[in-house]
Amino acid sequence: MLYHFRLKNSALVEFNSEHCKIIITDTQGSPEEITLARADSRALELLLMDPGAICSREDILAYAWEGRVVSAGSLNQSIFMLRNLLGDSKDHEILITVPRRGYRFNSDYLLSAPEVAQTPQEQAPASVQPPVVQAASKQGIGTLVRLGYLLAVVCSLLSLWRLYSWYAPTNDLHIATIRQGELSISAVGKSEHDVKTLKSDLLTLGLSEQNLNGQVFISRTGTRINLSCIRQTGGAYNVEFQFDDERIIGMLKKCMGGE
Known part of the structure; x- marks a missing residue:
């Protein structure tokens, strides 16, 4: 559906x-x-x-x-x-x-069906209005035929694009989970390289010595870090900040403990 x-x-x-x-x-x-x-x-x-x-x-x-x-x-x-x-x-x-x-x-x-139909990217190709021609004009008849072929080609290309859009291969998000003591960390990124780099940076922080307990998801865009924490109480907390080694430890403590 x-x-x-x-x-x-x-x-x-x-x-x-x-x-x-x-x-x-x-x-x-x-x-x-x-x-x-x-x-x-x-x-x-x-x-x-x-x-x-x-x-x-x-x-x-x-x-x-x-x-x-x-x-x-x-x-x-x-x-x-x-x-x-x-x-x-x-x-x-x-x-x-x-x-x-x-x-x-x-x-x-949520969008209703009429709202979807009104969006520019979902509109059907505009119909082509042929020019008024004289019945005896061979040039006018040729123009109508060319316009008909053009419209048919446009419709075919749109159909092929929609078919390709459902079946072409795409890239999923990548995720790697590491444990630091009682803390479970899931590093998330759009490529395997992004995830490996983020995981490597996290492993240098000595988080196992911070006595943190719970589950956290971490993603990085440029120098911005997003943390989503699942605490032992079952509650969730989210925070976004500029990345640096000292601050990430403090923000993890805040995220996990709700300080």
Whole structure:
């Protein structure tokens, strides 16, 4: 099934739950296709089935993993990945956490069918109005034939692009998990190199000596770090800041302990 919604930057998202893919089209009309992990796709699908309604953590786990027994951390990781993909990692306005109950999709970002049809990137090609010609004019007839061929070619190219957009290979987010004492850290990046570099930087900090306990997801864009923490109490906390060795330790303590 297809779902359509907007991001906070006004980009249009088309989510195909059958193929586990989303296409994000920015305001300039440039599409970016992302293939979701099946569990992430089904978690997003469940939230979109009844936008605005609260889905319990138990219901999401049962639907997304289809009877498989997984830890609560798997759901935390899935929501974290989805928020990163949708640009919602900082304030969680699209995928909203409902404390002690679960999650819900913010229906304010959902698009109805008429709204989708009105977006420029989804409009059908404009019909070509042939010029008025005299019936006996061979030149006019030739012009109409050329215009007909041109319109047919345009429609064919649009169809081929849509087909390619669903099946062309794409790059997923990469993730590597390390343990530092009682602290579990998941380093997230758009490439394997980004993840390895971030993991290497984290391993030099001596975090195992900080007596931190819980689960944290870390991603880096340029010199900016985003932390999403799952505390032992079950609560979540998110913080973004400029990267440096001393500050990341302090921000981890704040994130995990809520200082």
